[in-house]
Amino acid sequence: MTKENLIKIMKDIKATAPDILHSKNFIQSDNNMQHGNISVMKHSKKVACTAVAISRSLKLKCDETAIMRGALLHDYFLYDWHTPEHAGFKNLHGFYHPDIALQNAEKEYELSDRERDIIKKHMWPLTIVPPKFKESWVVTIADKYISTTESFHFIKAAKTRKEKYVPTKEPIRIRRKEKYVTLHRMS
Numbered sequence: 415m416t417k418e419n420l421i422k423i424m425k426d427i428k429a430t431a432p433d434i435l436h437s438k439n440f441i442q443s444d445n446n447m448q449h450g451n452i453s454v455m456k457h458s459k460k461v462a463c464t465a466v467a468i469s470r471s472l473k474l475k476c477d478e479t480a481i482m483r484g485a486l487l488h489d490y491f492l493y494d495w496h497t498p499e500h501a502g503f504k505n506l507h508g509f510y511h512p513d514i515a516l517q518n519a520e521k522e523y524e525l526s527d528r529e530r531d532i533i534k535k536h537m538w539p540l541t542i543v544p545p546k547f548k549e550s551w552v553v554t555i556a557d558k559y560i561s562t563t564e565s566f567h568f569i570k571a572a573k574t575r576k577e578k579y580v581p582t583k584e585p586i587r588i589r590r591k592e593k594y595v596t597l598h599r600m601s
């Protein structure tokens with residue numbers, strides 16, 4: 415995707431979904447992390463851009479409004495899934511969040527059948543029922559691609575930080591000494 419294409423797609427998304435982009439809850443989702451240090455809001459915008467780019471480059475003749483609005487709302491679960499309340503296998507965030515996102519989106523927006531299907535099925539094959547429309551397939555693929563790149567970049571950045579860190583003996587010796595003095599005083 416060229417820079418010009420990306421700017422054009424972002425401009426089209428802004429024109430198609432200003433109500434979503436300027437809404438309190440969507441902006442608030444910039445405080446909830448999705449993968450690594452990428453927020454849910456940024457992740458959703460990236461998925462929307464990528465889905466439109468896929469549709470245009472393959473000339474799929476999709477309903478672009480549904481792709482844009484459905485992708486922006488596909489992770490509209492509105493909580494931080496890393497908190498103890500939601501994280502962990504028993505809470506099954508991966509399985510349940512599409513339904514929660516759909517319920518939240520329906521409270522605020524008039525959704526088309528395609529938009530509903532995009533939100534509800536985007537985690538396929540984790541959720542059993544496959545997408546019904548080509549727009550839902552495009553967003554599902556874009557979401558998997560973006561999620562993988564976000565996770566990969568985060569792991570790579572963490573690894574680079576670790577490699578750049580060169581431990582020296584001096585700070586460790588000083589810290590140990592301070593710890594020893596503190597312990598000695600307490601006893």
Ligand SMILES: [Fe+2]
Nearest residue numbers: 488489536537
């Ligand atoms: Fe999701």
Ligand SMILES: [Fe+2]
Nearest residue numbers: 461488489557
């Ligand atoms: Fe997502």
